Amino acid sequence: MSRNKYTWTEEKIAKRYAEGRGSGDLNNYLPWLTIQDVPSEGRSHRPKGWKTNRKHELLSDLELSFFYYLEWSNKVIDIKEQYPLDRDDTIAIASEKNIPHPFENSTQTPIVMTTDFLVTTRIGKDIIHIARSIKPSEKQEDPKVLGRLEIERQFWQDKGVEWIVVDEKVMSKQFFKNMKYIHEYYYLTNSVEEEMATHFLGFLASIAMKKPEKKLIDCCNEFDTLYNLDNGSAIYYCRHLYARQYLVTNDMEKAIQPHKISLADLDIRNGGFERNYGDFIS
Structure with a gap:
């Protein structure tokens, strides 16, 4: 049962889109992934957001740490975690760059990639979006991880959205x-x-x-x-x-x-x- 819970199929992906996952704003936003959907590699968290007035689905302490920065900043308007990327786009990018696209081994289904945070911010008089991927520094040496990050980087570059990888080294413990x-x-x-x-x-x-x-x-x-x-x-x-x-x-x-x-x-x-x-x- 636990294996099936985390297995991706085309039917499961279609159902999520039908549910509106990855759409909506503020308290109406539905993350593509919840803490029940993925096996956590650390502690997961569901804090109630100051800005959104909803429970956020955070998959690690590191995501929680960055979430706190977003909550504290008066520039941030909306926070969307576990944001899905258009699968046709990521597959095309992976093909162009000769990078293996993430897929479900047991069903041979290409997985919908996600960005940890898509943030709506106010910069001066402008309202813009920024994308942030949260990744421990030790994992950034893994070729598979680097490949996925490159797909993510290119995806957001094509959309004209600033994208940055954030690790634990730049976040204050205090x-x-x-x-x-x-x-x-x-x-x-x-x-x-x-x-x-x-x-x-x-x-x-x-x-x-x-x-x-x-x-x-x-x-x-x-x-x-x-x-x-x-x-x-x-x-x-x-x-x-x-x-x-x-x-x-x-x-x-x-x-x-x-x-x-x-x-x-x-x-x-x-x-x-x-x-x-x-x-x-x-």
């Missing part, structure tokens, strides 16, 4: 840890929590004007006591405010640790700002 700490707290469960988060933001702003040297953790504890909340409630709101960009750290290369951060280390805003790491994906 940025990843910070985003992992705050990402799932972007959405609160109800209006009561949203109101409390707003109160907490005002509470921090008032203290920052008088005692900027005060530690964030002390403010959190005071807020919990003031509103008779369970211990740790303000930390929960704190992570939400970080994710929503109301609390802006001056350096995402430093760990978000409330017991070490003072209010002077933060920019407390009403929302919206030019976020760091925007240039990374563009």
Whole structure:
């Protein structure tokens, strides 16, 4: 059964196109592949996107790491993962370059190739698409992998879309840890929590004007006591405010640790700002 689950046939490919895989925008987009469709070589993830308000299908930690950059950047409008490439085009490119096209051995079916991320971005006044393939540096020495990347590169070049391979060497481990700490707290469960988060933001702003040297953790504890909340409630709101960009750290290369951060280390805003790491994906 497990072998059949991952086996490609023409019927299976036709069914996916009929389902609308690879089409749609934002929360209506359907990835060509989901985490159930492929045997994962590492940990897979299904985070709910800040920009799309849908679950994303990410097949590795490395894809998750790059996804965090896309989420953080104010230039990114839409994120489409596991984006399918037109099979006729990739077969033609493979033939022209004398590169073996990926195919299913058991059924002799040419596989629909995918690009890890097709991203809609705002550059100045222009809205453009960029394509990114996420590949560990060690795998980029494999001739088979290089062949597939070359097909992918040529495909996007023919479409006039910038395409780049991204590996682990250019992604910050600390940025990843910070985003992992705050990402799932972007959405609160109800209006009561949203109101409390707003109160907490005002509470921090008032203290920052008088005692900027005060530690964030002390403010959190005071807020919990003031509103008779369970211990740790303000930390929960704190992570939400970080994710929503109301609390802006001056350096995402430093760990978000409330017991070490003072209010002077933060920019407390009403929302919206030019976020760091925007240039990374563009």
